[in-house]
Amino acid sequence: MNFERSFDRGVGGDDAVDAGPRPRRRWPWIVAALVVVIAVIAAVMIFTGKKDGAAEKSNAKQVPTVTVVVPGRQTVDRMISTTGTLAARREMPVGVQGEGGMVTAVYVEPGQWVAAGQVLATIDRAVLAQQNSQLAASVSVADANARLAQANLERAERLVKRGFISTADVDRLTATRDAEVARVRVARAQLGESRARTGRLDIRAPAAGLVLTRATEPGMVVSSGSGALFRMAKGGEMELLARLAEGDLARISVGLAATVTPVGTTTRYTGRIWQLAPIIDQQTRQGTVRIALPYNQALRPGGFAHASISSGSTEAPLLPESAVLSDPKGNYVYIVNPDNTVARRDVTTGGVTDTGIAVLSGLSGTEKVVLSAGAFLNPGDKVEPVRAKAAG
Structure with a gap:
């Protein structure tokens, strides 16, 4: 009995018997749990932050950069294209005036300058030449008869004073003389007509100018129904x-x-x-x-x-050609709003010059107009505008 009690004292002593059961130590576990929770929250925050940053960078990369111009208003010539x-x-068609015939020679080529009345081509005139000779002989005969009638009349006038012939004979001889003189005129007129017909066989330029076309060659048979053999530009x-x-x-x-x-x-x-x-x-x-x-x-x-x-001339905005687009609805441009979104603006354009296109209506000149790449944009798109120098 004494041994057991001594053992109990040696193990726990009197104090252990008197203090009773001791409480468990829980605070290290609580601290460890808090550390784990804080680590998890930090990891989540870091991951989320990286993801948001990547998304922002991705969105930033998707916003295109466009060049814009503020055209203002300038004095531009109003051009009609x-x-x-x-x-x-003044185009002059030249053809055959008379009876026509076979072309014997052509003297001009397209692109050649000619004077008024210059011969362009000639037509065979052998027949008319013989007629001219015949009529010239008729004129000579008629002229000779007229001279004879005049001489007879002059002799009769001298004899009538002496009483050898009557006044009636003088009147008859006067009439004969007048008839012969008239025949001379007729013969000369016939000769002149024949010569005029012969002259029309020379195809002449009606005025000075430039030969544009030639539609005849030597050997062709032409007439008044052959149409224009030459075409000329009056004065070029x-x-x-x-x-x-x-x-x-x-x-x-x-x-x-x-x-x-x-x-x-x-x-x-x-x-x-x-x-x-x-x-x-x-x-x-x-x-x-x-x-x-x-x-x-x-x-x-x-x-x-x-x-x-x-x-x-008029006051109007002036834009480069690259800024003006067109579709079935008409001409238009893209402008950038204050919130950097793109909007379509229909415009009416004027003439195209070396400095650009005049916009007659649709713009005041204070807008930010997309200078190029408008074909790749749609209304409402977000862009990053970069300003350029105005045209002109």
């Missing part, structure tokens, strides 16, 4: 026959300057409007404007050309 066909201002003057809408016709007048550029060249020729169409085509609602041009070998009748007609 049109196209048309080059032609001789040319013109552009252009078609304009009736609204544009109302804005121009005779005497306005125009610049004409033939297709295939960059050379510009200055002309002036010399005639406006007095009527409007009911189907096309267009009229013809005729622009006079001086001669130049590059202006070939039948060719196609572009014309710009100045119809005054």
